[in-house]
Amino acid sequence: MAQSGVKGPGKGPSGGGKGSSGGKGSSGGRSGASRQSVAAARRSSPGNNRTQLIIGGIAIVVIIVIIVIGVVLNRQQTATQAEGYGASTQSVATASADGVVTVTKPGSTPKATVDIYEDALCPACAELERQFGQQINQALDNGTLTANYHMVNFLNASSASGDYSTRAAGALLCVAQNSGSQPGVYMAFHSALFAPENQPEENGTSDLSNQQLADLAKSVGASDAAQTCISSGQNVQAAGTAATAFIATLNQITGGRAATPTVVKDGAPIQLNTDWLTNLVG
Amino acid sequence: MANTRTVSRRERIRDVIGLLARLILAAVFLISGALKALDARETLVAVRAYQLLPESLVGTVAAVLPYLELALGLLLLVGLATRLTAVLSALLLAAVIAGVISAAARGLSIDCGCFGGGGQVEAGPTAYTEEILRDGGLLILAVYLVIRPDTPLSVDRQAHRRTSHPA
Secondary structure (H helix, E strand, O other): OHHHHOOOOOOOOOOOOHHHHOOOOOOOOOOHHHHHHHHHHHHHOHHHHHHHHHHHHHHHHHHHHHHHHHHHHHHHHHOOOOOOOOOOOOOEEEEOOOOOEEEEOOOOOOOEEEEEEEEOOOHHHHHHHHHHHHHHHHHHHHOOEEEEEEEEOOOHHHOOOOOHHHHHHHHHHHHHHHHOOOOOHHHHHHHHHHOOOOOOOOOOOOOOOHHHHHHHHHHOOOOHHHHHHHHOOOOHHHHHHHHHHHHHHHHHHHOOOOOOOEEEEOOEEOOOOOOHHHHHHO | OOOHHHHHHHHHHHHHHHHHHHHHHHHHHHHHHHHHHHOHHHHHHHHHHOOOOOHHHHHHHHHHHHHHHHHHHHHHHHOOOHHHHHHHHHHHHHHHHHHHHHHHHOOOOOEOOEOEOOEOOOOOOOOHHHHHHHHHHHHHHHHHHHHOOOOOOOHHHHHHHHHHOOO
């Protein structure tokens, strides 16, 4: 492959360099004197230059091939699952007293129940939503999955307002409590929070105010009661309390290495590879 | 005639240093690349977390980076095209160091993502200085190999040995 680009003199026998490699022990001895002349020979013979070009060419090809294979693999691994399914239309949400929002299809017997720990400001969570959100919606609507959302808030300090994570968690509770029975509304609001156009940046200069959160809820069909709950910050304190407890649980489950997103099944975190949900709900 | 003993020992020391440099760099790149490759999503999040690249490039860089590291690691391991690989390694390391310094300067709170598993760090300090020092050390090794790429136990040396001797 590199042969075509070689510009050195195309010597026939590759054992060239007779002149310069002459001198002493070019028979490959490792003694000092011969070593020096061999080293000098390496640097100067024309056959050596050609070899270097070929070697360089091979190296470049290796790099390109590995990268191409890798990029293909990568696309597979990060591909959006159930792409095109869209929003959940049949799931309903219920908020428990301790702040867990359970999302399920009424009357269904799910194959799997998972606990999903997320922080509203967390980009990795947004990435999880991007890749698996539609598949989760599909599984919820098929009645094969029940999801318990636990919103944590350790990224508060990274938000412009200082408490965005808690307020967003509070907003989610508001929607669950007031519009939870409207099919798909909770999941629509949840997805909207993590959408790239809505999620604030970490250490950014701005995030969403309670009013903006309320407007976002309105845009996905939440009731007036839900909107008022959000804009007044009604559930912010409760969300904060709940988040603290969730973080403690998360630390327990992960041996002190709480991070988001974490998906927990039967008390243990799941490895979030490409097929985690496919394997769960088959 | 030159003191053959001295030349031999110096050459031998340089050979050992070179070999170590090659193998250490190879190990770091292979492990780092493998960890990133195994967790494509985290790598994507890590690259994004540096907030240096436009969103359109983040995906591509995150996809290519692990495999560039694996390729460089492999080439360094077998000692093929060492100078070229060392140059590419040095450029990559310099870019990473610049990225980490930039993140540190802006007060971003990210896991360095250098060994995979990047993204949000819960509370706790981000070890920027450690990362910069470590990558700086690796950069020095890479530069050494750029200057003296000829190392023992390498395909390079095998190939040149064949070329330097009459057939």
